Amino acid sequence: MSKIRLLVCAIFIALSLPSISQAFVDDEACLMCHKYPKMGRVDDDGFQKAYYVIPEIFSKTVHRNVPCRDCHYYIKQLPHRPVTEGVRCDRECHSIENPSTGKPFSHKPIYDVFKTSVHGREKAAEGLDKDKPYCITCHTNPLYNEEEEAPPKAITDRCVVCHEDEKFAFKWYNHTSRRIREVKRDTQEIVKLCSRCHADQEIIARHKADADATGREIGEKYTIAAESYQNSFHGKVAKYGNKQVANCLNCHASPDNYYMSVHELLPSRDPASPVNENNRVKTCRQCHKTADASYAMIDPHPTHDKELNKFNYYAEIIYGIVGDVALAVLVGLSLFETIGRKRDGVSWVLRNGTTWRGRSRRRRK
C-alpha cells in the first residue's frame, strides 16, 4: 500500500514540476516553502494570513517578472525570520529596468504624487491616516481580465514570426493593448470603490470628530459625499448602468491628465482641484459643453440637510405642508358637498331621466 502511495506522489510531483518550472523563474528558491497550499497563520489580530503562492497564477500577474526580494527586500536569509514590515510600493525594482529611462523600475514617482494628495499616507500609517487608501486599495490587480483571455490570433500569428516565444508575444500584446483599450473601472465600480470609505459611517464620524476637535478644515460635503451622489442625477443614472454619466473621478480628477490626477485628488478648497469654484466650469464642460458659471453652481451633491442647505430644507417642508393642506381642503370640500346634496335628495345615478328621486331632508330657515 505504501508503495502505491509513494508511486502516486512521485507521479504527481513529476507532473507538477514542468508546470512550476514554466510558471516563472524561481531563482531565489522562495517556492521551496511557499508552494505549500496550507502555508499560513492566524496573526495577533485574528486575521488569517495565507503565504501560499500559486506559481501559475502569479505568472499571470503584472508583477510576474519581478523577483520576490525586489519587494520583500528585508528577506536576507533562508529560512527567513518572521516578517514585521510589509511591502512598500515606492521601492525600486532593481531587477527590472524601466525601458524609457534605463534605470531600475519604480513606482516612487507616482507614489510621491499620491503623498501630496488628500489621500496621501505612508504604508505604515497610524491613527486617522490608516483610514486612507493605500496603493493596493485601488490597484487590486485582478488576475482575470476578460479582454486578455485570448489575444487575436491574426495579430499574435504575425508576432511569433520573429518573436519565437509565443508567451512573450501574448504578454506583450496584452501589456500594450490593455493600455490602449479603456479597461479602467466603469462608473458603478468607481462609485463602489470610493464608497468603501466615503460611505463608511465609522470612518466619516472619526474624521468629522477630529476635524471638529482640532479645527482642521474638512470638505463641506465630506459627511454625505457618497449618499448625496446617489441622490443626484449622476448617481441615479449611474446606478442603472449608464456608462457615460459622471462618476466621482470624472469631476474630482483633473481632465487634463486623468491617470496622473486620480493619484493626486485634492479637496475642493484647493485652487488646483477640478471642483474648486474657479475650475468647475471647465470640469463641467467635459460633458456639458455649453456649461457656464451659473451651470457650475448646480449642486452635484444635493441635500436637504438643515446645516448644509437651509433653502432645500425649508423648501421641502413648505412643499409638504402645501400638498397636505391642498389635499385635505379638496377632500373636505368634496365630503361637504356630498353631504349637502344628498341631504337635498339627489341620487347617485341618473336613471329614468333624473337623479332627483330622493326626498329632501333639508332643514330650511
Place this chain on the structure above:
Amino acid sequence: MKLSNDANKALGTFLRQYKISTEDVNDLEEVISMMPEDRKQIYKNVESNPVGDLFRYSVHIRIQHLLTFTTFLLLAFTGLPIHYNDAFWAVPFNDVLGGVEVTRVIHRTLATWMVLSMGYHLFTVIGGTLQKITQGKFDIGRSILPVLKDARDFMADMSYHAGQNENRPEMDKFMYKQKIHYFAAAFGNIVMVVSGSSFIFPEFWNSVLPTDYASHFQEMMRLSHPHEALLALLVIAFWHWYNVHLAPGRFPMQWTFLTGKLTREHQIEEHFLEYLRCLASLPKERAYLREVLVSKGLVSASKETDARQNFLFDEHRQWAKEQAEQGVGQESMAEDTQS
C-alpha cells in the same frame, strides 16, 4: 321668476352680442316669467339624457382633454417609478418596461406629447377668444377667467351645502370649482414642463438665470417635479374623479368629455346663467321647459309681476329698435351661440 342682477347682466349681454331676434326675446321673456322662484323645482322636474342634452365642449376641447388625461396618467405611471426607483413596486415595473433607462425614454416621449397638447389647447383657446373679441361676442363672465363673482358663488354655495341658503348660486358656464381646477392644472402643467425641461436642458435654464439663483432654481425644480406630480395625481384621484364620476348625480360618469354635452338638470343646477343663454338661443329648449312647467304645475304664481320686473327685455327691445333705426340688422344665431 324675477331675474337676479347677475342673470340680467349675463343674459342682457348675450342677447345683444348674439343679436337674438325680437320674436325669440319675447318668447324667452314669457318662459322666464313662468319659471318658479325656487330653481330646485326646475332641475328636479326636468328630464335629462344621461349622455347629455345641451352643448358644452367643442371637439377640440374634447380631444385636448383626451390627450391631457392619457399623457398625464402615463407620465405619472412612468414618472413615479423613476423617482421612487428603489421602492418594491417600482423595481418590477421598471424591469417590465426594460429598465429605468427605458422608462425615462418613454417618460420623456410622453412629456413631448403633453407639451404638444398644451400648445394645441393654447392655440384654440387664445384663437377662439380673439375671434370672439373681434366679433364682439366675448363675455368674461362666460369664460374660464376668474372674476369676483366666483368668490361670492363659493361663499353662497358653501352656505347652501350647510343648509343656510334655499338655492345654489346662479353660476356661469364655468363655476368656481372648475376654474380652480383648470388653473391648478394649468399651473401644474407649467411647473412640470419648466422643471422637466430643467432636467433635460439644465445648461439652457442656467444660462438664462442669474448665477446666484441658478443652484436654488435647480433645487426647486428637483423638489417641484415629484411633489407637483404627486399632488396632481392625488387631486385628480380624490377631487376630479370624485366630481365627474363619484359625486351624487354623476355616477358612474359624466359623458361630457366624450359627447361634449351636459345633462339638462346639471346645467340648470350648477350653470344656471348658461342655461338662460341656452333658452335664449334654442327655441326647442324653451318649448320643452314651457311644457314641463305647465304639465307639472310649476308655473310661477307671480308670473305677471315677475315679467314686469325683468327690465332687461324691454331694454333689449329698445336697443334692438335703435339698432334697426341705425340700419344694423338683427339675426338669430342659435347654432352659433353655444360654441
